[in-house]
Amino acid sequence: MPRVSQDQLAARRHEILAGARACFARHGYEGATVRRLEEETGLSRGAIFHHFRDKDSLFLAVAADDAAEMAATVARNGLVQVMRDLLANPDVAGWLGTQLEVGRRLRTDPEFAEQWSERSGAIAAATRERLERQRDAGVLRDDVPVATLQRFLELAYDGLVKHLAMGRPTDDLGPVLDLVEAAVRKP
Amino acid sequence: MPRVSQDQLAARRHEILAGARACFARHGYEGATVRRLEEETGLSRGAIFHHFRDKDSLFLAVAADDAAEMAATVARNGLVQVMRDLLANPDVAGWLGTQLEVGRRLRTDPEFAEQWSERSGAIAAATRERLERQRDAGVLRDDVPVATLQRFLELAYDGLVKHLAMGRPTDDLGPVLDLVEAAVRKP
Numbered sequence A, B: 001m002p003r004v005s006q007d008q009l010a011a012r013r014h015e016i017l018a019g020a021r022a023c024f025a026r027h028g029y030e031g032a033t034v035r036r037l038e039e040e041t042g043l044s045r046g047a048i049f050h051h052f053r054d055k056d057s058l059f060l061a062v063a064a065d066d067a068a069e070m071a072a073t074v075a076r077n078g079l080v081q082v083m084r085d086l087l088a089n090p091d092v093a094g095w096l097g098t099q100l101e102v103g104r105r106l107r108t109d110p111e112f113a114e115q116w117s118e119r120s121g122a123i124a125a126a127t128r129e130r131l132e133r134q135r136d137a138g139v140l141r142d143d144v145p146v147a148t149l150q151r152f153l154e155l156a157y158d159g160l161v162k163h164l165a166m167g168r169p170t171d172d173l174g175p176v177l178d179l180v181e182a183a184v185r186k187p
Helices: A006-031 A034-041 A045-051 A055-077 A079-087 A090-101 A103-108 A110-136 A146-165 A174-184 B006-031 B034-041 B045-051 B055-077 B079-087 B090-101 B103-108 B110-136 B146-165 B174-184
Strands: none
Touching (some): A006 A090, A034 A045, A079 A110, A090 B103, A103 B146, A146 B103, B006 B090, B034 B045, B079 B174, B110 B146
């Protein structure tokens, strides 16, 4: 057997995740069958499931990749910037919608919920740290606990995800995000 | 054939909708099979589909009933009160989750989306009218257009729906709704 370098393994893994993301976005969680995952990645099921145990693991790995990128943007520019980026890129609707489709699993399958919450934990931590830095810099309002401001921003983010996933128009949401941002800052 | 009064018809219709709502909440849109709809309503498929053309019509009728009740609450007490009511009643999560599950249909099936938007149109109109009355009464901030305040409240509502549908904890959301409410009011 040829030796496969770590770089090659990482590249293959990345390739599978990109194809899986497109497949979940297009067909939804239930609709992303093994056959469709093969088509979208251009790889056999053997190759795919050599890297990921099952469809759940694949889905959670795509979500974890997404979360890492999102946490990095939050740390750098804040959760409102993540929202502005989503607004500028409405073809993410398919993938956001697929995330909503697993809500029932999250309420009824504790193991799945546990793995999912590791994903959202990284984003929550980045949001919290960024808000604390902003408060130290005197930018944030100081009459409301940081934890409440964090939940408020997360609520707005969740609302935007639902809005986009339901295919609603986005052209008038820019000023709404301005209002969200202003609500956590010093007047 | 016995003559059936309008009252009897309305009562039967109401009975079907209540059972269907419970069935959609418990099993989701796809999971609400005809057999399960029969079990949950205690009626035969013949009796159910005498009143509603198909599962889509039944789902949209449940949603329309919900929307009428929600629009009435909005007109009386505003969209923030609808959010506070949701927060006090977290066992609505199943039904909210089922509403999210149709996101893909809304993006890809124009006829379904059209029927759904009639439903949300009534709530949007009630929200708008209530905000205009509040502005006339001098309660609202006047540096931001009413349309933006409306979208802002709808974004928060959507966020709460997603939050509840994903089974996340709700105990710290009361102060977040206070912040949402304060953001549309005069300081």
